[in-house]
Amino acid sequence: MENISKEAIVKRGEAVLMNTYKRDEKLLVSGKQAWVTADDGKDYLDFVSGIATNVLGHADEGLVEAITQQAKQLIHTSNLYWTLPGIELAEALVEVSGLAKVFFANSGTEANEGAIKLARKWGLEAKGESAVEIITMQQSFHGRTIASLTATGQKEMHHGFGPVVPGFNYVPFNDAQALKHALTSNTCAILLEVIQGEGGINLMSDAFIETVNQIQKEANVLILIDEIQTGMGRTGSMFAFQQTSLQPDIITLAKGLGGGVPIGAVLATEATARHFGLSAHGSTFGGNPLATAAGLYIVKAIKERDLLANVQQQSRYLVEKLTSLQQSFPVIKEIRGKGLLIGIELDVPVTEVIRLAYEQGLLVTSSKHNVLRILPPLTVTKREMDYFLTIFKSVLEKLSEKARQF
Ligand SMILES: Cc1ncc(COP(=O)(O)O)c(C=O)c1O
Known part of the structure; x- marks a missing residue:
């Protein structure tokens, strides 16, 4: 491949792409396992993994094969028809999560939009029409579309996009008293990350978990866990909530689920999912055969390897x-x-x-x-860890x- 100067890359990119990302100036052209290669031939150990997405690293042969086979057969139909990969991935997710039903989306933010809608539908039908309030945590991150952005407890990110969606309250993460105070008869859900991934890698405390469990029992509210960054094995269990006593009514997934192929998912208990009836929610691409074949391969690979x-x-x-x-x-x-x-x-x-x-x-x-x-890939080796540690020490x-x- 022709070696393009960094000035030329920046110029071409800035001419046609909206200026929403601060990007590095290297042009990445290929990858293999935990490594990526730039157009000048230089290799980099990739401990970003597409921001917790490439769980099998780059160009995993099994994943490539699964996608290739599916692409040759059927990439997309629409949700007007049944296709098998979506059913199989939903079955696999139900098995590993203990939840009962799945709705497929295309990204994390879209999964959270679905979860917010489902929680509000549940609130309306289970508690009454004013039960629309959702409590979220300060320093949380739930995405960039308007309801997920509103759910994100970082006011500076809302700036310039108002009016944001009404009905969200924010409490300091791990502040059990504040959570109890924020609760009203109109609360339909509490949205949480077990570890705040964008907010500074903040872990939920045991005391806070106890309070959440108590509220769930006593206050008739849904517990929504955003596992978009923590899910798919990232924290050492398939989902981070599984290392706690939390019993979510809804979890959301994306990032690692497709190993780099865009996909998101909302998983819910039977009692919650039943409030999403016919036409309540939808997505053109959500759960298409290509993306779900990738997801199915990822779930199997996490288990089998x-x-x-x-x-x-x-x-x-x-x-x-x-x-x-x-x-x-x-x-x-x-x-x-x-x-x-x-x-x-x-x-x-x-x-x-x-x-x-x-x-x-x-x-x-x-x-x-x-x-x-x-954020190394889940397949990282000790040698790669040592390489990382050597560079980090030298830095x-x-x-x-x-x-x-x-
Ligand atoms: C916890 C969490 N939720 C939601 C999102 C949004 O996901 P996406 O960028 O796929 O919309 C992210 C992305 O970083 C995330 O870390």
Whole structure:
């Protein structure tokens, strides 16, 4: 492939694409497992994984084969007709989640829109027409379309897009008293992330989980868990809620579900799902054979390749090594997260860390300005972890060096 200069790439992209992303200037052209290659032939260890999406890394042979076979057979029909891959993926998701029914969407935000609609429909029919209020958490992230954006408890993201959707209340994450106070007879649902992925890798506390469980029992409200970032094995169990005592009425999925092929899903209990009757919700692409064949392959691969065990093992290794690095580098304030969703809080902005890592052949991203977010594929090996750790250590050394010079 012709090596295009970075100035030329930026110029061409900026001429035709809306300016909504701060992109790196490299042109990525191919990938294999945990590695991506730029047009200049340089390889990068990809610990971003399409932001927690490429659970099997890049160009996984089985996934490519599953998509190819399905594409040759049937890519898309519409939801006017039955097709098998969607049924099979729904069966597989029901089995691994313990929930009863599935609605397929195309992205995380769209899955959350579906969950919000379902919760409101349930509220109307189970509690009365004013039961439309949804409580969400400050620092949460649920997507960019208007209801999911409203649900996102980061007011700065709403700016410029008002009027946002009425009926949302926000409470500080892990503040049980605030949650109890926010509850009214009009509350139909509480929307939660077990680990806030975009909000800084913040874990839900046990005390807060207890309160949520108690409210669910006593107040007749639905518990919605957004597993878009934490789901599909990312935290070491198929879904993060499974490591807690939470019993969600609805969960939403996307990201890892298709291993890179766009797909989202709303999963609900029987009692909740029954409130989505004929024509209540829909999507042209949602659950099409191509996307669901990818999803089905992913669920099977996580089980058959024993990837949850790999996530747990690699996570233990990573956290142990990071914890010992922390002894020598006080710039590391805290290491938190679960499985392969690990946040490293630094007492400097992480942009410089990301840049230095990039120069040395490593892709990492942030969660908030001072938390480095580590998201390897679930297939990551110990060798790749060691490679990451070597580069990260060298980045920390460079930072310390710079700090000494000032
Ligand atoms: C927890 C969570 N919910 C929802 C979304 C939105 O997903 P999408 O970008 O696929 O719309 C994200 C994306 O980062 C997420 O992390």
